[in-house]
Amino acid sequence: MATYWRIHHATLLDVHHNSDWRDxxxxxxxxxxxxxxxxxxxxxALPTSGPVSFPAVQAISFPESSFEKALRKERRQAVKDTFTRAWTSYCEYAWLADELAPVTRGKRSAFGGWAATLVDSLDTLWIMDMREEFEDAVAAATTINFTRTDAGEINVFETTIRYLGGFLGAFDVSGDYRLLRKAVEVGEMLYKAFDTPNRMPITRWDLHAAMLNDKKKQVAGSSTLVAEIGSLSMEFTRLSILTGDPKWFDAVHTIAQRMEEQQMWTELPGLWPLVVDAEKLLFSLGSTFTLGAMADSAYEYLPKMSALLGGQMDLYQTMYERAAQAALRHNLFRPMVPTGEDILIAGVAHTSHGGRTVELEPAGQHLVCFFGGLMALGGRLFSRKQDFAAAEKLVDGCIWAYKSMPHGVMPETFKVYPCSSPQNCTWDELLWMTQVLRDNNVRDVESLSYSQLVQLVTEKNLPRGFTAIPDDAYLLRPEAIESIFILYRATGRKDLHDVAWNMFTAIDRITRTEFGNSAVRGVSSLRGKPLQTDSMESFWLGETLKYFYLVFSDPNIISLDDFVFNTEAHPLRRLLP
Structure with missing residues (x-):
């Protein structure tokens, strides 16, 4: 298998010179x-200086005994079995729909009605060596019509990462030219979203109005989430590399240039505010700075773009290093936990008084668990030891959040108490209980007796260390296992195999249905299993199970020295010297 990846890589570098893919x-x-x-x-134009040699991302060796190898393969098969059950149900009950409803055997259209689960699963099918199923899926994917939808509005970001990324990732692992043709179809559609006076995209796009070519309908938004405008670069750039047409790269690189110009003008220099004004090209005004929801992938794509382009453009490394430095200073903190682990959580920073005051909101999110893997990648690519050290503590922080919950699964959001400094972090039971009540809106906490404190905290059913859990759902998200996968590939830490297995079995235990796996609510509940919500987003098959499978696979399969993953876990080939 390792030989296949090396040979296949060489055959695809100059694919745009081959006319076989052209329709x-x-x-x-x-x-x-x-x-x-x-x-x-x-x-x-795309850069032509030639790819540079980056330091290796993956560890040099991954030694294992015959017993460890057999156990790893057994676990990998268990993940594949879970995928196969869900995929079979999708094929039977929701074929060509966006999503399967895994409890009621229904189907949903959430992303344009263009078979999101099918497209998101293409490269997973290939990676799991399900060739017959892959062939059936590709044949069906060729019939998807991207000129028709019942949706009133298209999320350009979601369409890019799931559909364009899905076709490109599946092409980059399989070499099937039908997939590149479909990627071009999606790319041509999305390019029209950039047809505005300032060439900034409309992120929530009225596709039917665009079909009419009405100038009045095509103006970029004045209130745009930074992730939705800053996370189109990888897919558009890869499409330009493969086809030789620079228009897609030009479209997204223009955004990157505007973001880079204003990155150090914000109230938290190095980070961009959560909301930007694409209509007026203002990327620096705002007071909320998060690495999590609605901002996350704007940062994720910085080192990945550098790797994707073979290091030919300094801009992406520069932006990453600025952002990493700001995050280390303002967003990452050590929480006070009863067992004393030296871990990090990524919170939200709020500025006031023109940026002179910065206040940390010590809130964690499952989504932000991606940041550990990102800093591990950036730390390796750019030889930043401080980033890699933080990465390990961030990953350990997400592992702590999983194992501390009663069902072994991390909630969507939570709050903890930040230590006064990384070195001064002794557990204080009274301080924790007091903060629990404050974070749960209990007034006059100081007037309560110790016994009253204990009684009220007990009623909250919070694991020790957590001060509040605003959202106790688990939506089948991949971010924690994503970072564990990257850290394992970068270090070869054997303990991460057991960590990943414990996470997988805990997730499967509370989400498994007869027909797949369902998102749940109530992962912090001590009374019975969490409630299944009959939702199975396409990323369960496209991301979460793929990362679990790859943790237990031979490290040469989708090597991080050959590929970078888009934010929907679609592997795109890096340009290599």
Missing amino acids: PESDSYFWKSLPILYPPSSVQ
């Missing part, structure tokens, strides 16, 4: 033939 009817394709109302004044 002879592509010029008449609706989205390509639609006139551009606001064409760019010039188109920036």
Whole structure:
């Protein structure tokens, strides 16, 4: 298998010189033939200086005994069995729908009605060596019509990461040119979302209005989530690399240039505010700075873009290093926990008085668990020891959040108490109980007796160390196992195999249904199993189970020295020297 990846990589580098992938009817394709109302004044070309040699991301060796190898393969098979059960149900009950409803055997259309689960699962099917199922899925994917949808509005970010990323990732592992053709179809559609006076994309896009080519309908938003405008770069750039057409790279690189110009102008220099004004090209105004929901992948794509382009552009490394430095100073903190683990959580920073005051909100999110893996990647690529050290503590923080919950599964959001400093972090039971009541809106805490404190805290049913759990759902999210996978590949730490297995079995235990796995609510409940909500987003098959499978796979399979993953876990090939 390792030999296959090396040979296959060489055959794809110059794919745009091969005419086999081109559709002879592509010029008449609706989205390509639609006139551009606001064409760019010039188109920036892809860099041509040649890829550089980065330091290796993956560990040098992964020694294992025959027993350990057999156990690893047994666990990998268990993950594959879980995937197969859900995939079979999708095929039977929700074929070509966006999602399967895994409790009621229903189906949902949440992402344009273009078979999100099918497209998100393509590269997983290939990686899991399910070739017959892959062939059936590709044949079905070729029938998807991206000129028709019942959705009134398209989320450009979600469409990019799931559909464009899904087709590109599946092509980059399989070499099936039908997938590249579908990627071009999606890319032509999404390019129209950039047809605005300032060439900034409309992130929540009225696709039907765009079809009419009405100038009044095509204006970028004045209130845009930074993740949704800053996380299109990998997929668009890879599409340009593969086709030789620089227009997609030009579209997203223009965004990156504007973000880089204003990165050090914000109230928290190095980080961008949660909401930006794409219409006025203002990326620096705002007072909330998070690494989590609605901002996360804008940071995730910085070192990954550098790797994807083979280090040919300094801009992405520079932006990453600025952001990492700011996050280390303002967002990452050590929480007070009863067992004294030296871990880190990524919180939210709020500024006031023009940035002169910065206040930390010590809130954790499952989504932000991606940041440990990101800093491990950035630490390796750019030889930043401080980032890699923080990465290990961030991953350990998410592991702590999992194992501390009664069902062994981390909630969507939670609060903890930040230590006064990383060195001064002794557990204080009274301080913890007092903060529990404050975070749960109990007034006049100081007037309560110790016995009253104990009684009220007991009623909250909070694991020790947590001060509040605003959202106790688990939505089948992948971010924790994603970072464990990256850290394992970077270090070879054997203990992470057991950690990953314990996470997988805990998740499967509370989410498994007869037909797949369901998101749940109530992971902090001590009374029975959490409530299944009959939702199985496409990322369960496209991301979560893929990362679990890869943790237990041979490290040469999708090597991090050959690939980078987009935020939907689709592996894109890096340019290598």
